[in-house]
Every structure is written in C-alpha cells, then in structure tokens.
Amino acid sequence: MADETIGRRTPILERLLSAVAPGLPQLLAGRWGGGLAALSVWVWFLWLVLTRPGRVVAASAGTGEQRIAVATVVAGLVVAWAWSWRDLQARAAGASAGFGGWRATLDSFSRNRSARLGLLVVLLLGLVALVAPLLAPFDPLRPGELLTERMVGPSAVHLMGTDQSARDVLSRLLYGARISLGIGVLAVGIAVTLGTLLGAVAGYVGGWVDVATMRLVDMVIAFPRLVLLITVVALFQSSVVLIVVVLGLTLWPSTARIVRAEVLGVREREFVQAARALGYSRRRIILRHVVPNVLAPVIVAATLGIGDTIVLEAGLSFLGQGIQPPTPSWGTMVADGRNNLLGAWWLSTFPGFAIVITVLSFNLVGDGLRDALDPRHRP
Numbered sequence: 001m002a003d004e005t006i007g008r009r010t011p012i013l014e015r016l017l018s019a020v021a022p023g024l025p026q027l028l029a030g031r032w033g034g035g036l037a038a039l040s041v042w043v044w045f046l047w048l049v050l051t052r053p054g055r056v057v058a059a060s061a062g063t064g065e066q067r068i069a070v071a072t073v074v075a076g077l078v079v080a081w082a083w084s085w086r087d088l089q090a091r092a093a094g095a096s097a098g099f100g101g102w103r104a105t106l107d108s109f110s111r112n113r114s115a116r117l118g119l120l121v122v123l124l125l126g127l128v129a130l131v132a133p134l135l136a137p138f139d140p141l142r143p144g145e146l147l148t149e150r151m152v153g154p155s156a157v158h159l160m161g162t163d164q165s166a167r168d169v170l171s172r173l174l175y176g177a178r179i180s181l182g183i184g185v186l187a188v189g190i191a192v193t194l195g196t197l198l199g200a201v202a203g204y205v206g207g208w209v210d211v212a213t214m215r216l217v218d219m220v221i222a223f224p225r226l227v228l229l230i231t232v233v234a235l236f237q238s239s240v241v242l243i244v245v246v247l248g249l250t251l252w253p254s255t256a257r258i259v260r261a262e263v264l265g266v267r268e269r270e271f272v273q274a275a276r277a278l279g280y281s282r283r284r285i286i287l288r289h290v291v292p293n294v295l296a297p298v299i300v301a302a303t304l305g306i307g308d309t310i311v312l313e314a315g316l317s318f319l320g321q322g323i324q325p326p327t328p329s330w331g332t333m334v335a336d337g338r339n340n341l342l343g344a345w346w347l348s349t350f351p352g353f354a355i356v357i358t359v360l361s362f363n364l365v366g367d368g369l370r371d372a373l374d375p376r377h378r379p
Contacts (some may be wrong), residue, residue: 115368190248195255
C-alpha cells in the first residue's frame with residue numbers, strides 16, 4: 001500500500017520540480033545531458049531577468065538586436081520548461097521522446113562524451129551571442145577615460161581588461177561572438193545550399209552537366225582561397241554581408257564533391273527507379289528523394305565547415321580586410337593586440353582563446369556526428 005502511495009506521489013513531486021526548476025527531475029533520474037542543459041538555461045535566463053529587470057524592459061523597446069536578446073531569453077525559458085514537462089509525460093506513459101528514425105543516431109551521439117561537451121559549448125556560445133546586449137557590462141563601442149582606463153589589465157571592474165581606446169574587452173568579446181558565429185553559420189549555410197544543389201544535379205543528371213560542374217569545382221578549389229577573399233574584399237567596401245557572401249561562394253566546392261559522390265550511389269536505388277517509373281520530374285526526384293538521402297555527410301561537412309569559416313574570417317580581420325573597426329570581431333581584437341603581446345597580453349589572449357575553443361567545439365560536434373551517422377560505428 002505504501003509503495004502504491006509513493007508511486008502516485010512521485011509523478012506529482014516531479015511535476016512540481018519541473019515547474020519550479022525545469023531539468024531538475026531529469027538530473028535526479030540520472031539523465032545528465034538534457035537535464036543539465038534545461039536547468040542551466042532556465043537558471044541563467046531567470047537570473048538575467050531577476051537581476052537586470054531594467055535592462056530587459058529597456059531592451060524590449062530598443063534596437064533590433066536588443067529585441068532579439070529579449071526574445072531569446074523568453075524563448076529559452078519557455079522551451080526549457082516545455083521540454084522538461086513533455087519529457088516527464090513521455091516517461092510516465094512509458095514512451096520515448098520520439099525523433100523517429102533519428103533515435104539511433106541521437107543515442108549514438110549521446111554516448112560520445114567529447115561530442116556532448118562540444119555541443120554544450122556550441123549551444124552556450126550561441127546563447128551568449130544572442131543575449132550579448134543583456135550580458136555586456138559596458139558599451140563595446142564607447143571609449144572610456146583614456147587617462148585612467150586605457151590599457152588596464154583584468155580587474156574587478158573590467159574582468160578582461162581594456163584596450164587602447166579604454167573599451168571593455170569582455171563586452172567587445174561578447175559582441176564579437178555575434179559577428180564571428182553569425183558569419184560562420186550564414187556563410188556555411190550559403191555554401192552547403194549551393195554545394196548540395198549543384199552536387200545533386202551533377203551526380204543525378206550526369207553527362208556534360210556533371211563534367212562542367214566538376215571542372216568549375218576544380219577551378220575554384222585550385223585558386224588560392226585567401227588570395228581570392230582578399231582581392232574581392234579589397235575591390236569593394238568591406239561589410240558583414242560582403243564577407244558572408246564571399247565566404248559562402250568560395251566554400252561550396254567541397255560540399256558539391258561530397259554530395260555528387262553520394263548521389264552517384266543513390267540514383268540507382270529502387271526508390272529512385274520507382275519515382276522515375278511513376279513519371280516524376282527530375283526536380284521532384286532530386287529534391288524529394290535524392291537530397292534527403294544524402295544529408296548525413298552534408299550535416300557533418302557543415303558542422304566542420306563552421307569552424308574553418310570562423311578561422312578564415314578571423315584571418316581576414318587580422319589582415320585588415322575583414323570586419324572594420326570599431327565593430328568588434330574576434331579577428332580584429334587579436335589584430336589590435338598583436339603589437340602589445342607582452343605588455344598587454346589580455347588584448348589578444350582572450351579573443352584568441354575564444355576562437356580556439358569555438359573551432360575545437362565545432363570539430364568535436366562534427367566528429368561525433370560523423371560517427372553517429374555511420375552505422376559501422378554504432379554498437
């Protein structure tokens with residue numbers, strides 16, 4: 001009788017815990033991945049709202065980037081609570097969280113500790129970039145008192161010190177994450193979309209279309225990428241949009257090669273032949289039947305490509321051809337401190353460390369996805 005009472009009370013207790021602290025019931029049940037992520041997001045965003053209510057209210061009626069920050073906080077709180085509540089209902093009903101055919105892939109990925117750590121860091125960096133207007137202690141563009149605050153080392157007021165213009169390095173680092181991560185994600189999105197479409201068409205159609213596409217791929221790959229980037233950026237006025245477009249249009253050949261190789265094997269499969277027999281058009285067969293079945297290597301290539309793109313953007317900014325001052329970017333911050341590596345080590349160390357951690361995290365996620373999407377690596 002006592003056991004039955006405990007069995008009836010336990011779900012109620014879990015629901016109360018989920019309402020107050022989403023993710024805590026999952027942590028108590030030993031589900032560290034989702035539970036820790038939900039609880040961390042809930043506590044962090046709730047702390048932002050409770051400790052900085054004035055800034056949150058002002059940001060809700062401020063600029064576009066400030067409104068995005070507030071929307072991210074609200075969405076994070078809602079998603080963390082909804083996921084924890086839904087997960088409790090699924091476990092009480094004895095059902096899994098779903099995900100269809102991706103369940104085996106997610107289980108394999110969750111067993112990779114380094115991949116989970118990389119994903120956690122990537123998600124944290126993404127959230128930090130989105131809520132930077134609420135986190136940054138100072139205005140990243142406004143100089144401080146040049147006589148007393150210029151080139152000051154890390155302290156209680158400026159946790160990462162100040163730069164040559166007495167601007168707070170931590171604030172510029174947080175805002176720089178938005179530029180570096182945004183350029184990486186958008187450029188890779190362009191490259192993956194273009195490379196997937198061209199590779200799929202070349203592999204499926206074949207003939208002179210395949211030959212012409214692959215020669216174009218060889219030509220783009222043979223040309224020194226960094227030289228091409230510097231030349232294009234130097235000919236036009238440097239901007240975030242230009243850098244994103246140029247990077248996206250120079251990174252697609254590797255994706256096109258991967259997709260073409262996969263399509264050559266998929267186009268002779270039974271479901272493709274059945275679609276041809278039913279009289280479907282080439283466009284429908286490629287978009288609905290071929291491309292969805294070659295997305296696994298594309299996802300891995302995109303994840304690994306984001307890290308490479310961040311390094312390329314940082315290199316351009318370091319050479320003075322990327323994001324122009326005073327807009328903060330990790331590459332420009334490293335370049336600003338290159339002449340003071342000994343006297344003001346914090347100027348280049350912190351943004352350089354951020355670049356290393358970000359690229360390493362994306363590579364860990366890419367390696368984990370590559371193993372999870374390959375059936376040969378599953379237990």
